[in-house]
Amino acid sequence: MDETAPQKGTVTQRAIEQIKAMIAEGRLEPGQRLPTERDLAARLGISRSSMREAIRALTVLGVLEARHGSGIYVTQLEAGDLLETFGVVADLSRGPRLVELLEVRRILESTATALAAARITPDRLAEVEKHLTAMNATDDPEEILAHDLAFHREIAAAAGNDTMAAILEGLSSRTFRARVWRGYQEEGAFTRTRREHAAIHRALAARDPEAARAAAAAHVGEVEEWLRDRLAR
Amino acid sequence: MDETAPQKGTVTQRAIEQIKAMIAEGRLEPGQRLPTERDLAARLGISRSSMREAIRALTVLGVLEARHGSGIYVTQLEAGDLLETFGVVADLSRGPRLVELLEVRRILESTATALAAARITPDRLAEVEKHLTAMNATDDPEEILAHDLAFHREIAAAAGNDTMAAILEGLSSRTFRARVWRGYQEEGAFTRTRREHAAIHRALAARDPEAARAAAAAHVGEVEEWLRDRLAR
DNA sequence: ACCGGCAAAGTGGTCTGATAAATATGCGGG
DNA sequence: CCCGCATATTTATCAGACCACTTTGCCGGT
Numbered sequence: 225m226d227e228t229a230p231q232k233g234t235v236t237q238r239a240i241e242q243i244k245a246m247i248a249e250g251r252l253e254p255g256q257r258l259p260t261e262r263d264l265a266a267r268l269g270i271s272r273s274s275m276r277e278a279i280r281a282l283t284v285l286g287v288l289e290a291r292h293g294s295g296i297y298v299t300q301l302e303a304g305d306l307l308e309t310f311g312v313v314a315d316l317s318r319g320p321r322l323v324e325l326l327e328v329r330r331i332l333e334s335t336a337t338a339l340a341a342a343r344i345t346p347d348r349l350a351e352v353e354k355h356l357t358a359m360n361a362t363d364d365p366e367e368i369l370a371h372d373l374a375f376h377r378e379i380a381a382a383a384g385n386d387t388m389a390a391i392l393e394g395l396s397s398r399t400f401r402a403r404v405w406r407g408y409q410e411e412g413a414f415t416r417t418r419r420e421h422a423a424i425h426r427a428l429a430a431r432d433p434e435a436a437r438a439a440a441a442a443h444v445g446e447v448e449e450w451l452r453d454r455l456a457r
Numbered sequence: 458m459d460e461t462a463p464q465k466g467t468v469t470q471r472a473i474e475q476i477k478a479m480i481a482e483g484r485l486e487p488g489q490r491l492p493t494e495r496d497l498a499a500r501l502g503i504s505r506s507s508m509r510e511a512i513r514a515l516t517v518l519g520v521l522e523a524r525h526g527s528g529i530y531v532t533q534l535e536a537g538d539l540l541e542t543f544g545v546v547a548d549l550s551r552g553p554r555l556v557e558l559l560e561v562r563r564i565l566e567s568t569a570t571a572l573a574a575a576r577i578t579p580d581r582l583a584e585v586e587k588h589l590t591a592m593n594a595t596d597d598p599e600e601i602l603a604h605d606l607a608f609h610r611e612i613a614a615a616a617g618n619d620t621m622a623a624i625l626e627g628l629s630s631r632t633f634r635a636r637v638w639r640g641y642q643e644e645g646a647f648t649r650t651r652r653e654h655a656a657i658h659r660a661l662a663a664r665d666p667e668a669a670r671a672a673a674a675a676h677v678g679e680v681e682e683w684l685r686d687r688l689a690r
Numbered sequence: 691a692c693c694g695g696c697a698a699a700g701t702g703g704t705c706t707g708a709t710a711a712a713t714a715t716g717c718g719g720g
Numbered sequence: 721c722c723c724g725c726a727t728a729t730t731t732a733t734c735a736g737a738c739c740a741c742t743t744t745g746c747c748g749g750t
């Protein structure tokens with residue numbers, strides 16, 4: 225006769241699932257505001273502390289957004305929101321998994337670049353070119369890295385698949401790039417990187433998907449191989 | 458003269474970053490036990506409630522694991538641990554983003570299947586075959602789905618890239634498959650699916666990466682196209 | 691000396707209540 | 721009609737207590 229659920233897991237875990245379910249079932253729309261912490265806690269029959277833990281969890285997952293003094297809202301649930309956590313994988317990975325991540329990036333980036341070659345608009349291509357020249361015009365590693373990131377980000381965006389772009393963004397997170405690229409470029413890979421970027425841009429300008437795919441794969445593959453070698457030692 | 462940090466963001470957010478940093482810097486090893494909640498809170502100068510929120514957040518991210526009565530531990534930080542949250546993306550996506558997710562899956566799955574064709578061991582191939590026959594031997598949709606998932610999971614594992622396998626696992630999460638596959642198979646796609654699975658298995662048995670890639674791409678692409686059509690209406 | 695069980699200490703899980711800080715609201719004056 | 725300020729609402733944080741589960745080690749029996 226026990227009316228109260230099966231009691232599986234912690235109350236916080238259950239609260240997380242219930243809120244997720246509300247969103248999945250459409251009872252909570254993107255951007256919509258939730259009841260207050262106190263209301264929600266009372267409604268699910270748990271304490272405010274536990275409810276806050278659930279909300280915090282969903283916040284770091286990019287599902288909810290808490291605004292101090294205002295309320296709790298469902299995010300737009302766009303790819304960028306939900307895949308932000310992908311960055312922690314890159315940040316906390318080391319050794320062989322870094323190679324695996326680069327392999328995934330190579331696969332996705334080469335496809336994205338190929339798609340971009342077929343779909344990119346002239347103004348976006350100009351934007352890509354801007355970052356390319358800016359990247360080649362400075363010696364500051366920080367600035368180079370920033371334009372490098374932007375260069376690939378524009379291309380990923382041009383591919384027209386936001387989800388893919390968001391994943392690639394995570395795989396190129398600032399700290400990840402900094403950790404791997406640093407060593408790579410210290411070995412005088414600047415000129416090679418420059419040439420590879422030029423090749424990618426050329427393929428995009430020529431609207432040649434296959435060339436773009438090959439150039440992007442080679443670009444990431446170079447780093448991948450370098451890292452593989454370095455780990456072998 | 459303010460000795461206390463820049464105060465950016467909430468204290469909980471800062472605690473999350475600090476613990477993440479400890480792990481990234483190697484001061485916390487995989488599997489290692491952390492100080493108690495009370496100690497950690499005191500050490501960072503915050504309340505236990507806030508510390509608990511930070512721990513809960515890192516728990517859902519698959520970075521930490523709390524064991525009631527025992528303590529808090531760093532997970533093994535393997536791909537599977539950290540990418541578990543990828544499933545929520547699939548669970549909370551709808552409309553056009555489902556197509557995008559399928560596109561990502563098609564790209565990764567086709568590559569994974571190609572790699573598997575080159576690397577799969579005989580006993581793992583036998584395992585794949587087992588799920589194939591079991592899938593064809595029953596009419597229960599639930600059982601078919603389970604073997605379908607296992608079929609692709611074995612192949613992804615054989616590709617030798619745990620990270621890729623973990624991502625694919627998220628893209629094939631039970632609820633995701635259930636939502637999309639349901640509609641797809643209701644339209645009598647069983648026989649077609651069966652043929653496609655057979656083609657994939659044949660390519661694996663023949664150790665033919667290109668055939669495997671094509672078969673896998675076609676397999677996912679079929680569903681992708683169906684979903685695209687369905688959304689267009 | 692070994693072993694089984696039991697008690698106590700340690701630790702995460704939950705609840706309650708209070709205060710601070712940021713935001714939203716509504717009213718009154720210009 | 722609009723601006724500004726007092727007030728209410730809401731999240732952020734803290735403090736302290738108790739419960740549930742796990743681990744540890746002692747103690748008695750064999």
